[in-house]
Amino acid sequence: MKPLEMIHDSIGKRVIVQLRGEREYRGVLEGYDHPHLNLILKDAEELQGEEKLRDLPRVIVRGDNIIYVSP
Amino acid sequence: MKPLEMIHDSIGKRVIVQLRGEREYRGVLEGYDHPHLNLILKDAEELQGEEKLRDLPRVIVRGDNIIYVSP
Amino acid sequence: MKPLEMIHDSIGKRVIVQLRGEREYRGVLEGYDHPHLNLILKDAEELQGEEKLRDLPRVIVRGDNIIYVSP
Amino acid sequence: MKPLEMIHDSIGKRVIVQLRGEREYRGVLEGYDHPHLNLILKDAEELQGEEKLRDLPRVIVRGDNIIYVSP
Amino acid sequence: MKPLEMIHDSIGKRVIVQLRGEREYRGVLEGYDHPHLNLILKDAEELQGEEKLRDLPRVIVRGDNIIYVSP
Amino acid sequence: MKPLEMIHDSIGKRVIVQLRGEREYRGVLEGYDHPHLNLILKDAEELQGEEKLRDLPRVIVRGDNIIYVSP
Amino acid sequence: MKPLEMIHDSIGKRVIVQLRGEREYRGVLEGYDHPHLNLILKDAEELQGEEKLRDLPRVIVRGDNIIYVSP
Numbered sequence: 030m031k032p033l034e035m036i037h038d039s040i041g042k043r044v045i046v047q048l049r050g051e052r053e054y055r056g057v058l059e060g061y062d063h064p065h066l067n068l069i070l071k072d073a074e075e076l077q078g079e080e081k082l083r084d085l086p087r088v089i090v091r092g093d094n095i096i097y098v099s100p
Numbered sequence: 101m102k103p104l105e106m107i108h109d110s111i112g113k114r115v116i117v118q119l120r121g122e123r124e125y126r127g128v129l130e131g132y133d134h135p136h137l138n139l140i141l142k143d144a145e146e147l148q149g150e151e152k153l154r155d156l157p158r159v160i161v162r163g164d165n166i167i168y169v170s171p
Numbered sequence: 172m173k174p175l176e177m178i179h180d181s182i183g184k185r186v187i188v189q190l191r192g193e194r195e196y197r198g199v200l201e202g203y204d205h206p207h208l209n210l211i212l213k214d215a216e217e218l219q220g221e222e223k224l225r226d227l228p229r230v231i232v233r234g235d236n237i238i239y240v241s242p
Numbered sequence: 243m244k245p246l247e248m249i250h251d252s253i254g255k256r257v258i259v260q261l262r263g264e265r266e267y268r269g270v271l272e273g274y275d276h277p278h279l280n281l282i283l284k285d286a287e288e289l290q291g292e293e294k295l296r297d298l299p300r301v302i303v304r305g306d307n308i309i310y311v312s313p
Numbered sequence: 314m315k316p317l318e319m320i321h322d323s324i325g326k327r328v329i330v331q332l333r334g335e336r337e338y339r340g341v342l343e344g345y346d347h348p349h350l351n352l353i354l355k356d357a358e359e360l361q362g363e364e365k366l367r368d369l370p371r372v373i374v375r376g377d378n379i380i381y382v383s384p
Numbered sequence: 385m386k387p388l389e390m391i392h393d394s395i396g397k398r399v400i401v402q403l404r405g406e407r408e409y410r411g412v413l414e415g416y417d418h419p420h421l422n423l424i425l426k427d428a429e430e431l432q433g434e435e436k437l438r439d440l441p442r443v444i445v446r447g448d449n450i451i452y453v454s455p
Numbered sequence: 456m457k458p459l460e461m462i463h464d465s466i467g468k469r470v471i472v473q474l475r476g477e478r479e480y481r482g483v484l485e486g487y488d489h490p491h492l493n494l495i496l497k498d499a500e501e502l503q504g505e506e507k508l509r510d511l512p513r514v515i516v517r518g519d520n521i522i523y524v525s526p
Binding site for chain 2: 048050052054059060061062065067068069085086087088089090091093094
């Protein structure tokens with residue numbers, strides 16, 4: 030299975046997106062692009078370590094800073 | 101939905117642009133380019149954490165440093 | 172032997188993926204892409220030094236941050 | 243409006259160029275290139291935070307390090 | 314002589330691979346790819362400064378982080 | 385005027401080259417390449433802040449690390 | 456004169472190669488490639504500031520980390 034297929038199959042499901050700098054975004058994956066792996070999350074929250082920083086009803090997370098995406 | 105379509109649909113609306121280094125720009129999205137994701141904001145303000153640093157009537161934010169864009 | 176062949180031969184086997192910033196992921200390699208070297212791990216765990224941070228039933232690790240992959 | 247058009251329209255006008263590492267350049271935009279966004283400033287000054295570091299009668303600022311350009 | 318030829322001639326021999334962040338890998342070069350310079354080492358050990366961190370029977374070291382390779 | 389034209393017009397003249405990491409090189413521009421903006425300086429000196437580190441009769445400065453070039 | 460020509464003319468001569476992170480390599484240039492600017496040095500020594508770290512009979516220095524090359 031290719032990483033992009035797994036991203037594709039995760040549309041409509043909640044995912045964890047870990048970025049460099051200890052930031053994490055959790056939300057429902059609404060879309061992505063290829064090959065940049067920019068992601069759209071809905072009903073998202075931003076966390077730093079265990080601390081919740083902010084609710085983001087919709088957010089486009091740039092792919093460059095992503096460490097991992099966990100469906 | 102593709103990230104770029106959501107950016108496109110946000111033209112004329114206020115967006116939050118989070119950059120590396122804890123900087124944040126808030127303003128009305130006037131334009132963007134592809135694939136760099138450079139953005140033009142109008143009536144923008146620059147924040148660092150909770151502190152407002154500066155008003156920027158117009159600003160071109162380079163896409164390279166963007167962590168997320170939230171419409 | 173090419174690095175990509177060795178990655179390919181490791182599908183279905185446990186691998187150690189070391190990232191920048193002292194993070195390590197261990198799990199069963201399910202897939203990869205070329206040339207980005209994004210990897211899918213199953214039954215994975217995330218470690219920082221010796222400390223286990225989290226279980227990740229499935230995770231797509233972005234290739235950009237990889238230091239090494241050890242089959 | 244595209245970011246590059248706004249850069250183009252700013253030729254002959256004073257701009258603020260914010261770089262990574264808290265450096266800022268202010269001067270009259272004389273030219274630019276595409277797609278690197280290298281800029282030529284005339285009668286420029288270099289600032290770090292509020293402190294003025296240096297006058298630069300002419301300077302080519304490399305686009306790579308730019309955070310924003312504000313006309 | 315081109316760097317890639319020297320890499321090629323080092324296959325089957327022990328090499329030192331120095332990475333950013335003071336990490337070093339020593340092992341027998343089994344393979345490489347072009348142009349990324351990803352390397353496969355066999356019977357490798359990972360060192361940080363003078364301290365040995367780990368034995369790695371086989372490891373694919375990503376070329377991006379390499380400072381030097383010494384045959 | 386394009387940045388590259390200004391670089392070209394500076395051949396044979398003294399320039400200041402500011403790099404990331406507070407390093408500065410001053411010397412007579414002998415050549416450059418495109419698009420990397422690697423530069424050759426003659427009769428150059430290397431400075432860190434106000435302190436002179438070294439004389440370099442000839443030096444090829446890699447373009448990647450350049451913040452600005454001032455003719 | 457182009458930077459690459461000067462590199463080419465330096466084959467067989469001693470050069471100083473300054474890298475990011477205060478590392479320096481001195482040795483006889485045996486080869487290079489284009490456009491990466493990877494270099495082969497013979498009878499090289501690695502220095503950090505004024506301190507000699509290691510002798511390297513032969514070493515391939517990756518171009519990415521180079522700040523300057525001085526023939």
